[in-house]
Amino acid sequence: MEETFKTVKTDVLVIGAGGAGMRASIAVKEAGLDVVMVTKSLLGKAHTVMAEGGIAAALGNVDPQDNWKVHYGDIIEEGVYISNWRMAEICAKEAPDRVFELESYGALFDRTPDGRILQRAFGAHTYRRLCHVGDRTGLEIIKTLEDQILHRDVKFYDEMYITKIVVKNGKACGAIGIKMNTGEFHYFQAKSVIVATGGCGRVYKVTSNSWESTGDGLGLSYEAGAVLKDMEMIQFHPTGMVYPPGVKGLLITEAVRGEGGILLNSKGERYMLRYSPQKKELDARDVVARANYREIQEGRGTEHGGVYLDITSKGADYIKHKLPSMYMQFMEFAGVDITKEKMEVAPTVHYQMGGIRVDPETGHSSLEGLFAAGEVASGLHGANRLGGNSLADILVFGRRAGIGAAEYSKKAKDIDVDAKVINEEISRVKGFLRKDGKNPYELIDRLTTAMSDHVGIVRTKEEIEKAIKIINELKEDYKNVGTLGSFKYNHGLLGCLELGNMLIATEAISRAALMREESRGAHTRVDFPKKDKKWLKNIEIKKADSGMQFNVVPVEEMPEEYKQYAKPEEY
Amino acid sequence: MTDINLKIYRFNPEEESVGKFVEYKVPYVDGMVVLDAVRYVQEKIDPTLAIRWNCKAAKCGSCSAEINNRPSLMCKTRVDSIGNNISVAPMGAYPNIKDLVTDISANWSILKKIPPFTPKPGMEKPWRIHPADVERSKEFKKCIECFLCQDVCHVIREHNTKYFGPRHMVKAASMDMHPLDVLDRSEFLDNEGGIGFCNITKCCQDVCPEHIHITDNAIIQEKERAADLKYDPIAMIIKRRKSRKEKVVK
Numbered sequence A: 001m002e003e004t005f006k007t008v009k010t011d012v013l014v015i016g017a018g019g020a021g022m023r024a025s026i027a028v029k030e031a032g033l034d035v036v037m038v039t040k041s042l043l044g045k046a047h048t049v050m051a052e053g054g055i056a057a058a059l060g061n062v063d064p065q066d067n068w069k070v071h072y073g074d075i076i077e078e079g080v081y082i083s084n085w086r087m088a089e090i091c092a093k094e095a096p097d098r099v100f101e102l103e104s105y106g107a108l109f110d111r112t113p114d115g116r117i118l119q120r121a122f123g124a125h126t127y128r129r130l131c132h133v134g135d136r137t138g139l140e141i142i143k144t145l146e147d148q149i150l151h152r153d154v155k156f157y158d159e160m161y162i163t164k165i166v167v168k169n170g171k172a173c174g175a176i177g178i179k180m181n182t183g184e185f186h187y188f189q190a191k192s193v194i195v196a197t198g199g200c201g202r203v204y205k206v207t208s209n210s211w212e213s214t215g216d217g218l219g220l221s222y223e224a225g226a227v228l229k230d231m232e233m234i235q236f237h238p239t240g241m242v243y244p245p246g247v248k249g250l251l252i253t254e255a256v257r258g259e260g261g262i263l264l265n266s267k268g269e270r271y272m273l274r275y276s277p278q279k280k281e282l283d284a285r286d287v288v289a290r291a292n293y294r295e296i297q298e299g300r301g302t303e304h305g306g307v308y309l310d311i312t313s314k315g316a317d318y319i320k321h322k323l324p325s326m327y328m329q330f331m332e333f334a335g336v337d338i339t340k341e342k343m344e345v346a347p348t349v350h351y352q353m354g355g356i357r358v359d360p361e362t363g364h365s366s367l368e369g370l371f372a373a374g375e376v377a378s379g380l381h382g383a384n385r386l387g388g389n390s391l392a393d394i395l396v397f398g399r400r401a402g403i404g405a406a407e408y409s410k411k412a413k414d415i416d417v418d419a420k421v422i423n424e425e426i427s428r429v430k431g432f433l434r435k436d437g438k439n440p441y442e443l444i445d446r447l448t449t450a451m452s453d454h455v456g457i458v459r460t461k462e463e464i465e466k467a468i469k470i471i472n473e474l475k476e477d478y479k480n481v482g483t484l485g486s487f488k489y490n491h492g493l494l495g496c497l498e499l500g501n502m503l504i505a506t507e508a509i510s511r512a513a514l515m516r517e518e519s520r521g522a523h524t525r526v527d528f529p530k531k532d533k534k535w536l537k538n539i540e541i542k543k544a545d546s547g548m549q550f551n552v553v554p555v556e557e558m559p560e561e562y563k564q565y566a567k568p569e570e571y
Numbered sequence B: 001m002t003d004i005n006l007k008i009y010r011f012n013p014e015e016e017s018v019g020k021f022v023e024y025k026v027p028y029v030d031g032m033v034v035l036d037a038v039r040y041v042q043e044k045i046d047p048t049l050a051i052r053w054n055c056k057a058a059k060c061g062s063c064s065a066e067i068n069n070r071p072s073l074m075c076k077t078r079v080d081s082i083g084n085n086i087s088v089a090p091m092g093a094y095p096n097i098k099d100l101v102t103d104i105s106a107n108w109s110i111l112k113k114i115p116p117f118t119p120k121p122g123m124e125k126p127w128r129i130h131p132a133d134v135e136r137s138k139e140f141k142k143c144i145e146c147f148l149c150q151d152v153c154h155v156i157r158e159h160n161t162k163y164f165g166p167r168h169m170v171k172a173a174s175m176d177m178h179p180l181d182v183l184d185r186s187e188f189l190d191n192e193g194g195i196g197f198c199n200i201t202k203c204c205q206d207v208c209p210e211h212i213h214i215t216d217n218a219i220i221q222e223k224e225r226a227a228d229l230k231y232d233p234i235a236m237i238i239k240r241r242k243s244r245k246e247k248v249v250k
């Protein structure tokens, strides 16, 4: 059928306006090419805005011993040796430049007494390394980059939901999207496409992630034919809010424990003494998250399904001074005065380490013409991400993907696509608008509940299989999903489209989790509690005729001279 | 608390020329925020309800609306703080797209007009900035661009397009207070930004979810500097030079 749509032609299309997408767009513009940036939320609202703690860069301002080699070693060790060594090197070396660049764009970081950028300590970083703006580093980064986008006249379409990446002759050459406020379809014809769509935290019931983190980029790229990897690696943060419902999953910064907060179960027992007698509450994120989880699972949780985090012993003045935003957050959202009452907390899904496999130098994916950067890309963080490394990641690799795509586009030719392809996609989307469709929100609820219940922090074969069974049932139900209304600002319709991507992401996560029969980093199998040398591997995923195809590949070995920067792996 | 009587403004310009309030019954859940109630309607009653939200943590500034006539963030307003008769309407200062969603894109063109951060040329890198100097701009940098201040401002509500509005005064102030910025945007705000239209009612700072003292610390300061420049430009320049010198750390 003939459908109406607008055609927009550009050299590079950037999908996503978080830190990665904006930095990539700036790089394309700097290379002198035409760029169009699209985002499904409004400009300046991307998930990056929520980042709190800071951006990791080995400036050595506070601890002069710090340098890129130490940072590199931390990434490799915390990623439990399945990170891409070259990405770790690039990130550690280039993060300082990206921080100074932000400053030259007008960002104002907190300072040391002698006027240099202040750096704070964070879990598993050897030295104090996180450059920060109080506890709203993400906001400063987003607003600073937004300024650049506006003043450099980068063309952008916000509230533009991309439904498909267009591929012809094995090359990505554009995308199709709906402009939410008008309901008009757009076809973006581009010589290359950069995917910077962020993570997929919202495939879980309880997450610290914003509404838009539904793994769209994973689904879009997978369908286009790109390889995904490390999808089983999902980071749980130990302390998310559990109550009230409106803020379930909302992050409680690690600093609460840093300042002396202790964890208690409903019996009043300080259980971390049992799990980790030495480091107690300040052990690594995965250790504390698993402990919290176990207490709740074994029936020693609180009324709302959490454990207690208690900082009251520090006294009101101290708490208000050291943790002002946490004080406000609990006061305003939960009506809890944390200077007098205990907080209820539980692990919350926080970050996706896996994603699109990319070339470390350029961000080029396995599909020609398709690039990726930011949380949607994989490789840097391996089996576990260090706090602060994501903000470094999105700027360092956002820029590189921008340069990479610009170089590629300079040489590439325009690819014309038959209008039929666009018409077909519009018809597919139209198919969701129907009277008797299954409510997408109900299906999403079942999916996210299944993921939280069965592919959580602690996994077993039986549990993961339950999730896979539910995912398969939902894939059937998905055929009948639908909603009333039109194309214009229709959240129900977006729910239908997002669910498609969520099903791909969850199948990838679950099946990779089932394959990896060991425990490494964020991935814990109760039935395989030890790390296993034969799993010093990455699991790669690609679309095949028969469905998802999984490939186990060895981790690329780092050059001999780099081995001294990280402790050798022990089994 | 019993069920909530939630009145939501519904408007679909494809089908009607005026909107109306539609009442929904929403079960009260302890501690819920208005956004929870509105999303209940969207998820369980009518998925076509158009709302805008993203972070659900009062950090992104997407979910602005008029709750019981007061411009507020839906994700930050607890139901038990306002009772169970609740009305939610879109921001009135902006053109309505559908239901609770408005077109705020006019703000992008205004932001493009405000001269960007312009550092002193030739400074040795990495820059040194005194911690105390960072503080001055910090308050303005807390802005999450929810545009609630714009919504409440009577000048904007009267569709006076000559005035940029409070959010943009805050933006300009954030750069004017930047210790390494060399521009003074006050004259520009006076000539181009219509700062003179602001008659200091302070309604804007009253609704700011980030508690920014928009009128006291941004607008009045910019107004005063603009006036100084007008009446005594040379003294003003000297004053500025002096304060600059103090700001830079050796």
Ligand SMILES: Cc1cc2nc3c(=O)[nH]c(=O)nc-3n(C[C@H](O)[C@H](O)[C@H](O)COP(=O)(O)OP(=O)(O)OC[C@H]3O[C@@H](n4cnc5c(N)ncnc54)[C@H](O)[C@@H]3O)c2cc1C
Residues within 6 Å of the ligand: A015, A016, A017, A018, A019, A020, A021, A038, A039, A040, A041, A046, A047, A048, A049, A050, A051, A052, A053, A054, A055, A056, A137, A138, A160, A161, A162, A163, A196, A197, A198, A199, A208, A209, A210, A212, A213, A216, A217, A251, A350, A351, A373, A374, A375, A376, A387, A388, A389, A390, A391, A392, A394
């Ligand atoms: C509460 C919290 C605190 C954090 N704190 C820190 C911290 O202190 N330090 C740190 O390093 N990291 C932190 N992180 C992680 C970090 O914020 C994110 O990993 C990072 O911001 C991701 O950036 P991004 O650019 O890859 O994607 P995002 O910022 O998620 O942006 C994704 C973009 O893609 C767009 N998009 C998605 N799908 C589509 C589609 N279908 N069509 C069109 N557009 C689409 C979205 O609209 C958005 O613009 C934190 C995360 C959370 C949740």
Ligand code: SF4
Residues within 6 Å of the ligand: B152, B153, B154, B155, B165, B166, B197, B198, B199, B200, B201, B202, B203, B204, B205, B215, B219
């Ligand atoms: S103080 Fe000025 S900007 Fe603020 S609401 Fe009043 S008139 Fe508008």
Ligand code: SF4
Residues within 6 Å of the ligand: B061, B142, B143, B144, B145, B146, B147, B148, B149, B150, B166, B167, B170, B207, B208, B209, B210, B211, B212, B214
């Ligand atoms: S100044 Fe306050 S009210 Fe105005 S846009 Fe910024 S955060 Fe919102």
Ligand code: FES
Residues within 6 Å of the ligand: B052, B053, B054, B055, B056, B057, B058, B059, B060, B061, B062, B063, B064, B073, B074, B075, B076
């Ligand atoms: S949803 Fe982000 S401020 Fe309310």
